[in-house]
Amino acid sequence: MDLTVVSLILSGLAFLLALAALIKTSSSVRKTAATNDAFESVPLRLQAYERLVLLTERIALPNLISRLNQPGISAYEMKIILTENIKQEFEYNNTQQLYVSPVSWDSVRNLKEQNIMVINQVAASLTPAASAADLNKKILEILMAQPNGAMHELVLQALNHEAKKLMR
Numbered sequence: 001m002d003l004t005v006v007s008l009i010l011s012g013l014a015f016l017l018a019l020a021a022l023i024k025t026s027s028s029v030r031k032t033a034a035t036n037d038a039f040e041s042v043p044l045r046l047q048a049y050e051r052l053v054l055l056t057e058r059i060a061l062p063n064l065i066s067r068l069n070q071p072g073i074s075a076y077e078m079k080i081i082l083t084e085n086i087k088q089e090f091e092y093n094n095t096q097q098l099y100v101s102p103v104s105w106d107s108v109r110n111l112k113e114q115n116i117m118v119i120n121q122v123a124a125s126l127t128p129a130a131s132a133a134d135l136n137k138k139i140l141e142i143l144m145a146q147p148n149g150a151m152h153e154l155v156l157q158a159l160n161h162e163a164k165k166l167m168r
Contacts, residue, residue, distance in 0.1 A: 041099075042166055048099035049163035052108050053156060055093045059086045060152035061115055061143055065136045078132035079123040083116050104162050107155045114151055118142060 057063055061082075068081050090112045097105040122138045143150050 045099045045166055046163060048096040049104070049159055049166070051093055051096050052100060052104065053159050053163075055089055055096075056108060056111060056152050056155050056159065058089050059112060059115055060150065061118065061139055062150070064115075065139065069136060070132060073132045075123055075126050075130035075132055075135035076128070078135050079119055082119050086112055086115055086119075101162055104159055107158050111151055111155045 058067075064082055064085060068078075068085060070078070070081070073081075090109075118139060119135075122142065123135055126134055126138065148154070
């Protein structure tokens with residue numbers, strides 16, 4: 001055999017070994033990246049559930065009323081303050097839906113809609129001269145009369161359940 005043929009064969013073998021090593025390294029990097037992506041998504045998802053729990057607490061009607069109560073304003077003004085605050089809180093946390101289950105997101109969205117509906121219905125039932133205190137009192141009375149507990153408590157339970165499933 002000629003020296004040129006031997007060097008070509010050795011070069012070809014070296015090339016094949018380098019190619020095999022490259023493919024193996026690339027495959028293990030993909031597996032590691034996939035494992036890291038899956039691992040890193042759990043903290044993001046848990047943070048999203050945490051933010052939705054906070055959102056649920058912030059838009060719960062008793063908490064809204066105690067936080068936003070302003071003596072001396074009309075029921076109409078209070079209605080606007082309450083509904084705008086719910087909408088702002090919800091919009092601020094809207095992106096969290098990317099990280100949570102559709103059931104969890106729907107429950108938070110339904111809570112928002114129900115709270116706005118309760119505020120609007122109670123405000124519509126009051127006289128135009130009613131005060132914010134009248135509106136707040138009537139809303140709290142309605143919440144206390146709910147037989148299955150306040151909706152925000154049910155949403156909190158659902159969010160906690162979903163978050164605990166992630167931590168297992």
